[in-house]
Amino acid sequence: MDIKKLILKKLNKKGELRVSDIVAETGFSRAYVNRFFKELGDSGKIVLVGKSNQVRYLLARRAKFRAAKRRILSAHKIFKNENLSEDVILDEIEQTSGIFYRLPQNIANAIDYAFTEMLNNAIEHSRSKFIEIFIKRERASIRFDIIDRGVGIFNNIMRKKKLKNELEAIQDLTKGKQTTAPKQHSGEGIFFTSKIADILTFQSSTKKLIFHNIIGDIFIRDIKPVKGTKAVFIINLKSKNSLAKVFKEYAGKSFEFGKTKVVIKLYKIDTEYISRSQARRVLSGLEKFKEIILDFKAVDAVGQAFADEVFRVWQARHPLIKIKYENADKNTLFMIKRALIEL
Numbered sequence: 045m046d047i048k049k050l051i052l053k054k055l056n057k058k059g060e061l062r063v064s065d066i067v068a069e070t071g072f073s074r075a076y077v078n079r080f081f082k083e084l085g086d087s088g089k090i091v092l093v094g095k096s097n098q099v100r101y102l103l104a105r106r107a108k109f110r111a112a113k114r115r116i117l118s119a120h121k122i123f124k125n126e127n128l129s130e131d132v133i134l135d136e137i138e139q140t141s142g143i144f145y146r147l148p149q150n151i152a153n154a155i156d157y158a159f160t161e162m163l164n165n166a167i168e169h170s171r172s173k174f175i176e177i178f179i180k181r182e183r184a185s186i187r188f189d190i191i192d193r194g195v196g197i198f199n200n201i202m203r204k205k206k207l208k209n210e211l212e213a214i215q216d217l218t219k220g221k222q223t224t225a226p227k228q229h230s231g232e233g234i235f236f237t238s239k240i241a242d243i244l245t246f247q248s249s250t251k252k253l254i255f256h257n258i259i260g261d262i263f264i265r266d267i268k269p270v271k272g273t274k275a276v277f278i279i280n281l282k283s284k285n286s287l288a289k290v291f292k293e294y295a296g297k298s299f300e301f302g303k304t305k306v307v308i309k310l311y312k313i314d315t316e317y318i319s320r321s322q323a324r325r326v327l328s329g330l331e332k333f334k335e336i337i338l339d340f341k342a343v344d345a346v347g348q349a350f351a352d353e354v355f356r357v358w359q360a361r362h363p364l365i366k367i368k369y370e371n372a373d374k375n376t377l378f379m380i381k382r383a384l385i386e387l
Contacts, residue, residue: 047080114142118180130163143181150286161233170194193272196248239290248273302334323353341371355383
């Protein structure tokens with residue numbers, strides 16, 4: 045029996061086939077039949093669409109293939125973390141699904157950047173044996189999850205930077221230009237991804253970090269302990285944000301990453317007033333930037349020592365770095381102005 049001829053005949057008649065259809069008709073094993081499907085695929089006569097138990101084959105006619113591909117709006121894959129390339133994985137998803145079909149260019153660019161950056165982090169830093177990815181296009185948005193079972197993003201930063209706890213690791217992470225592998229990475233990927241997303245979350249160990257750009261805030265939640273890291277990125281298909289805007293705001297025309305924003309409320313621990321030592325923690329690593337914005341949203345007041353350390357002591361040591369502030373209430377503003385007078 046000519047299995048390949050049978051497959052092509054059935055495809056001409058039915059339009060699409062599963063391996064199980066030929067197995068049922070011929071009685072041959074799935075492994076044996078699958079070999080002929082593969083040979084036809086390698087020769088370019090048929091194409092595969094779908095995933096896992098939904099895999100089916102079509103004749104390699106462009107119109108039919110495109111129509112079938114456009115109906116596939118999600119992908120779920122698990123990879124062994126050996127010689128993985130994030131751009132190759134993304135290209136495979138683009139070629140075998142309709143997730144990216146007719147996306148606005150700014151959304152396509154955002155997904156491309158964020159997906160490859162987050163997957164690269166998992167590949168190079170997680171030390172996980174396997175990496176799981178899930179991406180889905182909904183009516184109004186696209187979401188992707190990247191999950192590993194490795195050391196965990198917050199634990200990794202704690203160990204490499206010799207920090208005291210997960211909260212300090214989160215504080216370090218949100219600044220940008222902070223990396224545990226400075227020879228390979230600039231530390232910009234997570235920072236820019238957090239600005240282009242509508243919502244970006246990291247779940248690891250006992251914490252969940254949420255960048256919620258729709259309401260313009262950052263949250264930290266306690267969670268049940270988990271192994272590894274789960275990164276989730278969500279962007280609305282009608283978002284007007286773009287990589288160009290983000291890069292222009294934080295990198296400028298020179299494309300040098302020289303500006304960052306620090307959310308002060310992340311440094312407030314069990315007190316309404318923030319100490320000099322906490323101010324030093326806020327400022328740690330910021331000498332790499334040319335401009336710093338301190339966001340005092342949801343901070344009721346800061347101590348005189350904090351304001352003095354930031355706006356007088358540290359500023360005097362780094363006169364070429366511009367320090368700005370925003371969302372300061374009248375109590376905080378009083379302390380800031382007092383420090384500035386003494387400068």
